Structures are given as C-alpha cells and as structure tokens.
Amino acid sequence: MDKRRINGPEISVKPIEKKSTQPKNNKDDGIRKNNRSVDNIRPIFIKPNVIKKANGSAYYEAENIKIICGVYGPRSSKRSMVSDEGTIYCEFKFAPFSCNKRCGYIRNAQEREYSLIIQQAFLPAIRLNLYPKSSIDIYVTVLENDGTTACLAAAITCISIALTDAGIQMYDLVAAASATCIKGNICLDPDASEENDTNSKFMLSYMPSLKQVTHVLCTGKMEAEQSIEAIGICIDACNSIKTVMDHCLINSH
Amino acid sequence: MxxxxxxxxxxxxxxxxxxxxxxxxxxxxxRDFTIETGIVSQASGSCRLRLSKTDVLIGVKVEIGDIISNTTSDNNNEQEQDIVNNQNESDKGRIVCSVECSPSASRDFEGKGANDINNELSQIMNRVLNGPQGGIDLKSLCIIPGAQCWIIYVDVLVLDYDGNLLDTIFLATRAALQNTRIPKTEIQDIGNGQLEFDISDDIEDAEKIKGWEDVxxxxxxxxxxxxxxxxxxxxxxxxxxxxxxxxxxxxxxxxxxxxxxxxxxxxxxxxxxxxxxxxxxxxxxxxxxxxxxxxxxxxxxxxxxxxxxxx
Amino acid sequence: MEIIFNTPSAPKETENIENKQNFHIVTPGEQITSDPAFMRGHGTYTQEDVVMASVAGVVERVNKLISVKPLRTRYNAEIGDVVVGRITEVAQKRWKVDINGKQNAILLLSSVNLPGGVQRRKTELDELNMKSFFSEGDLIGAEVQAFFHDGASSLHTRNLKYGKLRNGSLVVVPPALVRRCKSHFYTLPCGVDLILGLNGYIFVSKHPDKKSEELSPEELYSNKNEEITFYQRSAIARVCNCIKALAKHYMYINDSIIIYAYEASLPYKISDLLHDDICEVIVEKAKLQIEMQQTL
Incomplete structure (x- = not known):
C-alpha cells in the first residue's frame, strides 16, 4: 500500500478485451505484421535538451515508443568511496500509464535489472577516469511502451544523446538495436504484438566507431548460428542508428 | 571488499x-565438481553442488497456486507479476526462482550489496527458466485450466564462494529439477462445470517434471x-x-x-x-x-x- | 575437454596415532592442572587457583609455562614475525594492512623506506603521495615491529627483502600450518622464490633478475612485473598447487616439504594436481621423505 499517494480501489480489473481477429498478412514478405520488412526499423525522432533543469536530456520517439531521459552530472556523490574513477547510477522506470498493464510507482525487479543493464552498457563508453569521486546520474522514464526489448534499446540510444547534451566526455556514442526471431527470420525492432507472439528477444548495444559491443542480452531459444547472425544484423542496424544520432546532434546546434 | x-x-x-x-x-x-542430490527431505527435490570452494544448495518445492493471467491486477507479489507479464496463457504453471547469497559466504554479500547480487542472479534465472527455452513443459504443470496449477519454487542458497557462481547454480538447478517429484493429481467433475482435484499421498506415485532434460x-x-x-x-x-x-x-x-x-x-x-x-x-x-x-x-x-x- | 563430476565418498579411516605421541586435547572449561607452580599462557584462565582451558586445542607445556594451542584460530602476531599482507586502506600517515589476524595491522609512513635514501627526512609531500608508494590492494612483505595498546600490530618494511611483492601469486593456508623458523625467504631449486608468511599468506614468485639492492627508487614501488617465461610460470603454478595440496592434508609447511612435494608431482600435469586422488599420492610421498629425513 503506497501511503504517500491516493490510491485507486484495491482490486481493479482490466476491462475484458474482445479478441480482435488479426487480419492475415497478405503482402510479399508475409512474415511481419503491418507489412514491415524484415530489416525495417521504425523511424526515429530524437530531440536533445528538453529538460532545462538537467545537465543533459533527450526525448526519443519512434512510432509508439516515447522515452524521455535526464542526465545529471558529473556531480560529487556521497556514495563514492575514495576511487580514481567516476561511477554511473541509472534509474530506469516505466511510467504507470506506459504499458498495457499498469505498472506501480515503485520500481519492480525487472526495472531494477534494466537499470543495471543500462549501467553496464555505458561503463565502457564514458571516460570515467576524468571524473574521480563524481557520479553521473541517469534517469530514464518510458512514457509509452511498444515492445519492452525495443524500449530498452531505444532507452540506450536516447541516453547517449542526453550524455552528449550534458557535455560528458565519451569514447564513442552507444547505439542499440533490438531484434526477434519470427519464423526463422531475424526481424529488427519488434513491436509489442510481435514480441508477445515470439519467445526469442535479442538486444545489442554497440559503439560504432570503436566497433565494440558494450552489451548483449538474449532470451529465448535460438541456434548458435542464428544468434551470431542476429549479432551481425543488429550491428548493421546500430550503424544506421548512429547516422540518425549524428544528424540529430549536429542539427540541434 | x-x-x-x-x-x-x-x-x-x-x-x-x-x-x-x-x-x-x-x-x-x-575445476572438479562434487554433487549430491536428494539431501533435503522436506523439499520436493534438492541438490548440493560444490566447485572447489563455491558451495551451492538448491531446494525445489512444488506447491499448488492460482493461475495468474493478465486480467487480474494484483501487485502483491511483484516477482510473480513480472513473470506473468511475459505470459498470457491460462493453462500454464510457472517457475519462481530466488537466489540468496548467505553473508557468511563472502564479505561482498553483506548489506545492500547483497540485494543487488541476489536480484541480478534471480532475474537471470527467471529469464532462462520461464518460457519454452527453459525446457520445462509449463503446460504439464496445469491442474485445472484457468484456475489451479503447480508452481515450482526454486530456492538457491549460496553457502560459500570462490568464483563461477552462476554455472554452479544452473548445473545444480538442473540436477535438483531432475530429482524433483510432483505428486499425482486426480481431477473430478462435481457437476456445474466445477472441477475438484485430489492429491495422491503415495510417494511412489509422484512423477518427474516433464521436460527436465531440456533445462x-x-x-x-x-x-x-x-x-x-x-x-x-x-x-x-x-x-x-x-x-x-x-x-x-x-x-x-x-x-x-x-x-x-x-x-x-x-x-x-x-x-x-x-x-x-x-x-x-x-x-x-x-x-x-x-x-x-x-x-x-x-x-x-x-x-x-x-x-x-x-x- | 574433461569436466569431472564427483560424488562424495566416505573419508578414509585415519590411522591410529595414539602410539606416536601423547596429545592432551582439551575443550573450553576443562581443567588442566591445579598445581600452583605452573604459569599460565595463551588459551588458559584461572578460576580459584585451578588452570582451565579457554579454547579447544592441544596442551603445550614448556618448562613451567602451560598454554593451549587451539586447533584453528586467526593468526596471532608476535614481535619479529615475517608476514605477507594486503593494503586495505590509505589513511593519514599510515596504511591499514590485512594480515588475516583479529585486527588490521598498521604500517606507518615512518616505517617504510622512502625513495632517495634511508636517512631521508619525511616531508609533507610524502604524506600526500602515500598512494604512489602503496595503494589499496597491494601485497607487501613486512615484519611485525611492535604492538599498539589495542592489540593491533605495527609493521615495518625497513629491510630490502621486504616491500611490495610482484611477479607471482598468493596462496592462502591456515596460519597454524606455518611454523616459526630461522628464515622465511627461500629460493627453490626450480627457480621459484617463496615467502612463507606466518599469517598463512604464502607468496610464490619468480626469482627476480635484479637483486633488491640493485633496484632504483622508482622500481622499488613500481607495479610492473618482470618478463616471466612459460617455464617459470608453470613452475610457479606447480608450487602453488603443491602448497594447496599440503594445506588440504594439514601438513606443516616449510621449504623442504614443498621441495619433496614438488619432486613427487613432476610426473603429473600441473592441472592434474587439482584432483583429490593425485593430491593424496603426492602428500603421502612427501610425508614419507620427511620422516625418512627425520630418522636420519
């Protein structure tokens, strides 16, 4: 019971949805819904410097995914023991209205795990040795969720822009792409309905100029060769996302 | 530290x-492993696996629970809710994993640090085992579709630590699941579309978990x-x-x-x-x-x- | 590749050692003697003129001194002990060192050799640069110089054979297995240097190319390892495994038993020394050789 807020009724039930009859795919690919091709990524819009109070921020939108991110730092952290390097602290949260099912205000285990994943994805990219005894705090809120793995990838991309907006020194921008395996084909940027249908989800974050993978997350059964193929496809996707990021950063100046 | x-x-x-x-x-x-199963009599299945000094004890308990589908909104058990968010079928059982690193195993397992490590390991286990990739046939755990199912609780206790914790945990889990026996249930139709079930008390009648070989x-x-x-x-x-x-x-x-x-x-x-x-x-x-x-x-x-x- | 899963097996019956020596084992609260002539040592207390044991262990009697040596305990420092420690904290004018004892030991800035000569005066710059000498995590060889009133030991590294340890790896054994001897620094015939810390930390390293006297001040505190050949590395790994095998079978650790165990292990691959059965064979052979040498 969250005593700080006025809660809704204790038992609330989602309205019963009528099962919609999905229109059969009748296009050439026949693999994905909405007539998307196998390597289609939803068009990305990123705008930096949307939260004036934060040192850096960014807003990311891709069709039905909307993410906002604020970065504070480097600021001196009470948490730091005497250390030669800075630390990254990340808080990832789905807004209560963002998913199909209402999420609570308190971070659940999955959100805490995603926070840890984002932290690990950025540790190789940020020049932490230039910020001893300081902490870089990253706060991400997902305003609209259309595919959890795609959201995670989008969040990583969004945070890269926010960090650049904050002027934090990095070795390279981090781009991230998500994929899933539908009928034996690796399909990029799955949305929520595609994610629910399949069991395999793949997320990769990559530094395009340095050609280094900073994080990989894969769930669901895949052949070893398929996962290697997925890595290659995601890396190509990350390279194209990088051009979008560069474009957005240069345009904003 | x-x-x-x-x-x-x-x-x-x-x-x-x-x-x-x-x-x-x-x-x-x-390094060499030392393994022993069936050592905790109160658990439905158990295993202790040692890898040099790393020591892990797994207890598996099977219990009857409600099938939680996407139409209920019940934030009490957040761990189970997270699992359910990934499933929306009403005829599947589920597996709930939790890892606890005993503070006696290492200085790093004390206080707040332990929470992060426990959470990370539990999440990895849940991610691997829940779903078809986890091998276990979740449909076979259903007793009455839409109402009751078997829930497999896998509890990991880390007793001592010298590296390579996750491999040890998963190998021991596989052994413990092989060792687990689920009591047989008999479903009776008492009319009005209502179903009741009886659990057989006979130890010999208990069956292995379907799909443990694919864990x-x-x-x-x-x-x-x-x-x-x-x-x-x-x-x-x-x-x-x-x-x-x-x-x-x-x-x-x-x-x-x-x-x-x-x-x-x-x-x-x-x-x-x-x-x-x-x-x-x-x-x-x-x-x-x-x-x-x-x-x-x-x-x-x-x-x-x-x-x-x-x- | 070979991955072995063992099932636990019953331990072997230990041979009857009653006839070899008379061990008097006591438990806490047990009466040792009521003779007032005896002085009490460690591990005992008096209650109404009766000497009682306060730990579980073996009674040791040296002339008129009675003490009880516990079977397993944290390391108890004595003045003059050679220990290997790890720096845990850099504080004002001192370092805190973990020596596997009840408390962390202290290494004062005035107890280390400052680069530039033995008689150099300590300056304020030295205090600020303490991290450049020893920083957190470093391994050092040191000697116990004195005790503080709270029982923490004070170390010094004022000899050239002490100081920062490199070119090797650490093996941890129970402190009771390392006994006090004349020297704790050995060079084995296979080209491996050994520092037997009385606190159970044993450092096995490559015999250095340059003697410690020839080291320049920068090199004294450097973290850079020398070039180590594959053969030297395998010798170090083999010695480490032998020491771990001896510790598993509760044998006292000194240079001669390590040499015998090393020779006994030569027919086997180094990674095979991790298996329990081969450990037993080597330890048995080394034990036999030690006993033969003692009877000579």
Missing part, C-alpha cells in the same frame, strides 16, 4: 595469454585482456572486464545470453565465445547426466548412504 594488486592482475592476465593460469589449468578447463545450463566466459576463460576463480573474476553468460541446452541451442561488468568486446570475439560456450555446455550436460544416472543406480542399491553436509 575484495582487492587485488596491479601486479597480481598483470600476472594473471599474462598467464591467461600464455594459456597457463595460476593453478595450471588451460583457458577452457573446469539449460550456463557457461560464464570471462574476458581478461584479449583472451577469455571459463570457470574463473575469485581472483580471476577481479581481473575480468567483461563477462558473457550463455545458457545452452543439451541440443546446443542458445537459450539466453547476457553480458555483464564494465568492459566491451569485439563482435568477432563474441562470436567465438558463443561457439565455445555451445561446445562446453553440451559436455557439461552430458557429464552431469551421466553422474546423476550413476548416483541413482547407487541409491537403488541397499546401502543408500547420503553424506549431506557430513563431508
């Missing part, structure tokens, strides 16, 4: 490059310098900059993959690691199964001595 000196780190890194680790092993050599095991690969090793000791883990955890099942399929720690790696190295993990995973499963069979044969003989914690 575990500490290591820069010269020790350099010594270990150069040793790994030369394929001669501190204890003489090659880069892809494992995957993990192979943790630690990248140190420009090479990678398996089965790192605690010291070697302090030198690791990137760790990749790959879950492999007995058919060589990849069931999960996750990177952790603070480094980054080349895509070609990642590809090589996946291929190595696949080979090693298959060997691990084969040898584990052989030992479990051998243990069952010994148990069926007259002098069935369980050592438990005596050794």
């Amino acid at each position: 575990a500490l290591i000196s820069p010269s020790e780190k350099d010594f270990i890194t150069k040793g790994i490059e030369a394929d001669m680790r501190n204890d003489g092993r090659s880069r892809i050599a494992y 995957p095991v993990t192979v943790s690969l630690n990248k140190i310098g420009q090479k990678y090793i398996v089965d790192a000791t605690a010291m070697e883990e302090l030198c690791t900059d990137t760790k990749i955890i790959i879950a492999v099942n007995r058919n060589g399929e990849i069931c999960a993959m996750q990177k952790s720690l603070y480094g980054s790696l080349n895509p070609s190295l990642l590809t090589e690691m996946i291929r190595t993990a696949k080979d090693i995973g298959k060997v691990l499963i084969k040898n584990l199964d052989t030992t479990l069979e051998h243990e069952q044969v010994m148990a069926s003989r007259a002098n069935n001595k369980k050592f438990g914690f005596f050794i």
Whole structure:
C-alpha cells in the first residue's frame, strides 16, 4: 500500500478485451505484421535538451515508443568511496500509464535489472577516469511502451544523446538495436504484438566507431548460428542508428 | 571488499595469454565438481553442488497456486507479476526462482550489496527458466485450466564462494529439477462445470517434471585482456572486464545470453565465445547426466548412504 | 575437454596415532592442572587457583609455562614475525594492512623506506603521495615491529627483502600450518622464490633478475612485473598447487616439504594436481621423505 499517494480501489480489473481477429498478412514478405520488412526499423525522432533543469536530456520517439531521459552530472556523490574513477547510477522506470498493464510507482525487479543493464552498457563508453569521486546520474522514464526489448534499446540510444547534451566526455556514442526471431527470420525492432507472439528477444548495444559491443542480452531459444547472425544484423542496424544520432546532434546546434 | 594488486592482475592476465593460469589449468578447463542430490527431505527435490570452494544448495518445492493471467491486477507479489507479464496463457504453471547469497559466504554479500547480487542472479534465472527455452513443459504443470496449477519454487542458497557462481547454480538447478517429484493429481467433475482435484499421498506415485532434460545450463566466459576463460576463480573474476553468460541446452541451442561488468568486446570475439560456450555446455550436460544416472543406480542399491553436509 | 563430476565418498579411516605421541586435547572449561607452580599462557584462565582451558586445542607445556594451542584460530602476531599482507586502506600517515589476524595491522609512513635514501627526512609531500608508494590492494612483505595498546600490530618494511611483492601469486593456508623458523625467504631449486608468511599468506614468485639492492627508487614501488617465461610460470603454478595440496592434508609447511612435494608431482600435469586422488599420492610421498629425513 503506497501511503504517500491516493490510491485507486484495491482490486481493479482490466476491462475484458474482445479478441480482435488479426487480419492475415497478405503482402510479399508475409512474415511481419503491418507489412514491415524484415530489416525495417521504425523511424526515429530524437530531440536533445528538453529538460532545462538537467545537465543533459533527450526525448526519443519512434512510432509508439516515447522515452524521455535526464542526465545529471558529473556531480560529487556521497556514495563514492575514495576511487580514481567516476561511477554511473541509472534509474530506469516505466511510467504507470506506459504499458498495457499498469505498472506501480515503485520500481519492480525487472526495472531494477534494466537499470543495471543500462549501467553496464555505458561503463565502457564514458571516460570515467576524468571524473574521480563524481557520479553521473541517469534517469530514464518510458512514457509509452511498444515492445519492452525495443524500449530498452531505444532507452540506450536516447541516453547517449542526453550524455552528449550534458557535455560528458565519451569514447564513442552507444547505439542499440533490438531484434526477434519470427519464423526463422531475424526481424529488427519488434513491436509489442510481435514480441508477445515470439519467445526469442535479442538486444545489442554497440559503439560504432570503436566497433565494440558494450552489451548483449538474449532470451529465448535460438541456434548458435542464428544468434551470431542476429549479432551481425543488429550491428548493421546500430550503424544506421548512429547516422540518425549524428544528424540529430549536429542539427540541434 | 575484495582487492587485488596491479601486479597480481598483470600476472594473471599474462598467464591467461600464455594459456597457463595460476593453478595450471588451460583457458577452457573446469575445476572438479562434487554433487549430491536428494539431501533435503522436506523439499520436493534438492541438490548440493560444490566447485572447489563455491558451495551451492538448491531446494525445489512444488506447491499448488492460482493461475495468474493478465486480467487480474494484483501487485502483491511483484516477482510473480513480472513473470506473468511475459505470459498470457491460462493453462500454464510457472517457475519462481530466488537466489540468496548467505553473508557468511563472502564479505561482498553483506548489506545492500547483497540485494543487488541476489536480484541480478534471480532475474537471470527467471529469464532462462520461464518460457519454452527453459525446457520445462509449463503446460504439464496445469491442474485445472484457468484456475489451479503447480508452481515450482526454486530456492538457491549460496553457502560459500570462490568464483563461477552462476554455472554452479544452473548445473545444480538442473540436477535438483531432475530429482524433483510432483505428486499425482486426480481431477473430478462435481457437476456445474466445477472441477475438484485430489492429491495422491503415495510417494511412489509422484512423477518427474516433464521436460527436465531440456533445462539449460550456463557457461560464464570471462574476458581478461584479449583472451577469455571459463570457470574463473575469485581472483580471476577481479581481473575480468567483461563477462558473457550463455545458457545452452543439451541440443546446443542458445537459450539466453547476457553480458555483464564494465568492459566491451569485439563482435568477432563474441562470436567465438558463443561457439565455445555451445561446445562446453553440451559436455557439461552430458557429464552431469551421466553422474546423476550413476548416483541413482547407487541409491537403488541397499546401502543408500547420503553424506549431506557430513563431508 | 574433461569436466569431472564427483560424488562424495566416505573419508578414509585415519590411522591410529595414539602410539606416536601423547596429545592432551582439551575443550573450553576443562581443567588442566591445579598445581600452583605452573604459569599460565595463551588459551588458559584461572578460576580459584585451578588452570582451565579457554579454547579447544592441544596442551603445550614448556618448562613451567602451560598454554593451549587451539586447533584453528586467526593468526596471532608476535614481535619479529615475517608476514605477507594486503593494503586495505590509505589513511593519514599510515596504511591499514590485512594480515588475516583479529585486527588490521598498521604500517606507518615512518616505517617504510622512502625513495632517495634511508636517512631521508619525511616531508609533507610524502604524506600526500602515500598512494604512489602503496595503494589499496597491494601485497607487501613486512615484519611485525611492535604492538599498539589495542592489540593491533605495527609493521615495518625497513629491510630490502621486504616491500611490495610482484611477479607471482598468493596462496592462502591456515596460519597454524606455518611454523616459526630461522628464515622465511627461500629460493627453490626450480627457480621459484617463496615467502612463507606466518599469517598463512604464502607468496610464490619468480626469482627476480635484479637483486633488491640493485633496484632504483622508482622500481622499488613500481607495479610492473618482470618478463616471466612459460617455464617459470608453470613452475610457479606447480608450487602453488603443491602448497594447496599440503594445506588440504594439514601438513606443516616449510621449504623442504614443498621441495619433496614438488619432486613427487613432476610426473603429473600441473592441472592434474587439482584432483583429490593425485593430491593424496603426492602428500603421502612427501610425508614419507620427511620422516625418512627425520630418522636420519
């Protein structure tokens, strides 16, 4: 019971949805819904410097995914023991209205795990040795969720822009792409309905100029060769996302 | 806080490059395991697995619970809710995993640090085991569709630590699930479309979990310098900059993959690691199964001595 | 590749050692003697003129001194002990060192050799640069110089054979297995240097190319290892495994038993020394050789 807020009724039930009859795919690919091709990524819009109070921020939108991110730092952290390097602290949260099912205000285990994943994805990219005894705090809120793995990838991309907006020194921008395996084909940027249908989800974050993978997350059964193929496809996707990021950063100046 | 000196780190890194680790092993050599199943009488299945000093005890309990589908909104049990968010079928049981690292195992397992480690390990386990990649046939756990199902609670207790915790946990989980027996249920139709079920008390009647042979095991690969090793000791883990955890099942399929720690790696190295993990995973499963069979044969003989914690 | 799963097996019956020596084992609260002539040592207390044991262990009697040596305990420092420690903290004018004892030991800035000569005066710059000498995690060899009133030991590294340890790896054994001897620094015939810390930390390293007297001040505190060949590395790994095998079988650790165990292990691959059965074989052979040498 969250005593700080006025809660809704204790038992609330989602309205019963009528099962919609999905229109059969009748296009050439026949693999994905909405007539998307196998390597289609939803068009990305990123705008930096949307939260004036934060040192850096960014807003990311891709069709039905909307993410906002604020970065504070480097600021001196009470948490730091005497250390030669800075630390990254990340808080990832789905807004209560963002998913199909209402999420609570308190971070659940999955959100805490995603926070840890984002932290690990950025540790190789940020020049932490230039910020001893300081902490870089990253706060991400997902305003609209259309595919959890795609959201995670989008969040990583969004945070890269926010960090650049904050002027934090990095070795390279981090781009991230998500994929899933539908009928034996690796399909990029799955949305929520595609994610629910399949069991395999793949997320990769990559530094395009340095050609280094900073994080990989894969769930669901895949052949070893398929996962290697997925890595290659995601890396190509990350390279194209990088051009979008560069474009957005240069345009904003 | 575990500490290591820069010269020790350099010594270990150069040793790994030369394929001669501190204890003489090659880069892809494992230490010896010691395994024993069926040592906790109150649990439906149990296993204790030791890898040098790393000591892990798994207890599996099967209990009857409600099938939670997407139409109920009940934030009380957040862990189960997270699992359900990934499933929306009303005829499946579920597996709930939780890891607890005992503070007596290591200084790092005290206080707040322990929460992070416990959460990370529990999440990895839930990610691997819940779903078709976890091997277990969740549909077979359903008793009354839409109402009641078997819930498998896997509780991991880490008693002692000397590196390579995750591999030990997954191997022991596989052994514990092989050891688990679910009581037989009889469903009766009492009219009005209502169903009731009875649980058989007979121990002989209990059945194995369907699909335990497909439960995957993990192979943790630690990248140190420009090479990678398996089965790192605690010291070697302090030198690791990137760790990749790959879950492999007995058919060589990849069931999960996750990177952790603070480094980054080349895509070609990642590809090589996946291929190595696949080979090693298959060997691990084969040898584990052989030992479990051998243990069952010994148990069926007259002098069935369980050592438990005596050794 | 070979991955072995063992099932636990019953331990072997230990041979009867009653006839070899008379061990008097006591438990806490047990009466040792009521003779007032005896002085009490460690591990005992008096209650109404009766000497009682306060730990579980073996009674040791040296002339008129009675003490009880516990079977397993944290390391108890004595003045003059050679120890290997790990720096845990850098504080004002001192370092805190973990020596596997009840408390962390202290290494004062005035107890280390400052680069530039033995008689150099300590300056303020030295205090600020303490991290450049020893920083957190470093391994050092040191000697116990004195005790503080709270029982923490004070170390010094004012000899050239002490100081920062490199080119090797650490093996941890129970402190009771390392006994006090004349020297704790050995060079084995296989080219491996050994520092037997009385606190159970044993450092096995490559025999250095340069003697410690020839080291320049920068090199004294450097973290850089020398070039180590594959052969030297395997020798170090083999010695480490032998020491771990001896510790598993509760044998006292000194240079001669390590040499015998090393020779006994030569027919096997280094990674095979991790298996329990081969450990037993090597330890048995080393034990036999030690006993033969003692009877000579």
